[in-house]
Amino acid sequence: MTAEKQLSETDSLRIISQMIDQAKQENRENGKGWILWGWLLFLTSIFSFVNYKLDLFSQYIFWNGFGILALVYFLFKALQYFFFNSKEKVKSYTKDLLQKANIGFFVSLTVITVGVNVKIDPVTGFTILIILYGFWLLIYGAALNFKPFTIGAVLTWGLGLASLFVNTFDKVMLFHAAAVLCGYIIPGHMANNEFRKARKGASINQDLSV
Amino acid sequence: MFNELDPILHSQLRLAVISLLISVKEAEFTFLKEKTNATAGNLSVQINKLKEAGYIDVRKQFKDNYPLTTCKITASGVLAFEEYVKNLHSYLRIDPKGNRDHKK
Numbered sequence: 603m604t605a606e607k608q609l610s611e612t613d614s615l616r617i618i619s620q621m622i623d624q625a626k627q628e629n630r631e632n633g634k635g636w637i638l639w640g641w642l643l644f645l646t647s648i649f650s651f652v653n654y655k656l657d658l659f660s661q662y663i664f665w666n667g668f669g670i671l672a673l674v675y676f677l678f679k680a681l682q683y684f685f686f687n688s689k690e691k692v693k694s695y696t697k698d699l700l701q702k703a704n705i706g707f708f709v710s711l712t713v714i715t716v717g718v719n720v721k722i723d724p725v726t727g728f729t730i731l732i733i734l735y736g737f738w739l740l741i742y743g744a745a746l747n748f749k750p751f752t753i754g755a756v757l758t759w760g761l762g763l764a765s766l767f768v769n770t771f772d773k774v775m776l777f778h779a780a781a782v783l784c785g786y787i788i789p790g791h792m793a794n795n796e797f798r799k800a801r802k803g804a805s806i807n808q809d810l811s812v
Numbered sequence: 813m814f815n816e817l818d819p820i821l822h823s824q825l826r827l828a829v830i831s832l833l834i835s836v837k838e839a840e841f842t843f844l845k846e847k848t849n850a851t852a853g854n855l856s857v858q859i860n861k862l863k864e865a866g867y868i869d870v871r872k873q874f875k876d877n878y879p880l881t882t883c884k885i886t887a888s889g890v891l892a893f894e895e896y897v898k899n900l901h902s903y904l905r906i907d908p909k910g911n912r913d914h915k916k
Binding site: 611622624628 | 848
């Protein structure tokens with residue numbers, strides 16, 4: 603049997619706080635997804651705006667391209683999940699909640715996208731999407747206790763509300779781009795910075811071998 | 813008068829394991845090993861002690877022909893941890909708000 607080191611009360615508190623911090627790292631958002639999808643959505647909106655103004659190609663060409671890209675990505679993620687068994691080493695209640703929120707978001711997103719293609723006017727459809735982004739951001743902000751997402755949610759809702767009063771595709775594209783910038787890109791970069799800082803701090807290892 | 817600190821939890825590695833498990837839903841053995849920097853053998857012994865005390869549940873299965881051990885804190889583990897922290901506070905004379913009492 604291995605001999606155990608004498609543990610003082612102060613050591614105990616230090617271990618508890620270090621380990622809780624280590625576990626918290628697992629819930630930290632690295633922001634990469636928000637940055638990637640944020641920039642893709644932003645550029646698609648801006649290209650669609652320019653395309654509408656200059657009348658270069660069919661109106662939805664960039665959104666169709668984005669849709670194909672998103673479909674390929676989700677198929678890849680599904681294959682990775684089912685066939686390459688990329689199960690995570692740790693499960694947390696926060697991750698569980700966010701996974702369910704993601705499912706809810708993507709189901710709603712798909713239904714709205716189908717709606718835009720078959721029934722809803724695209725201007726209204728994009729306004730609904732902006733409002734949905736705000737709801738998703740609020741959940742992330744609350745679950746991760748990360749204020750930039752919560753602020754992003756409020757700004758996104760404000761932009762969603764304002765876009766109810768525009769009636770042309772080009773204008774709603776600008777509102778969409780602004781919403782993505784406030785809700786995804788800026789908070790995503792901030793989350794990424796914090797994640798990298800926290801990782802640097804956590805790399806100072808403590809040897810707990812008894 | 814001070815209550816005695818739970819001897820099962822008052823050990824460096826066992827306390828580290830329980831502190832990690834209190835913050836997550838469940839964790840694999842490799843995660844605990846990585847976060848505590850303990851050796852596999854030692855960690856295994858300490859996990860067994862926590863299991864015998866009823867503080868954690870240990871599930872053993874296979875993934876791609878490799879053994880996969882998953883640990884999860886139990887309700888009595890949560891209670892024991894809370895009690896341990898409460899007793900620790902009284903030893904260090906910290907009030908529930910986190911302020912130190914300097915009175916002797």
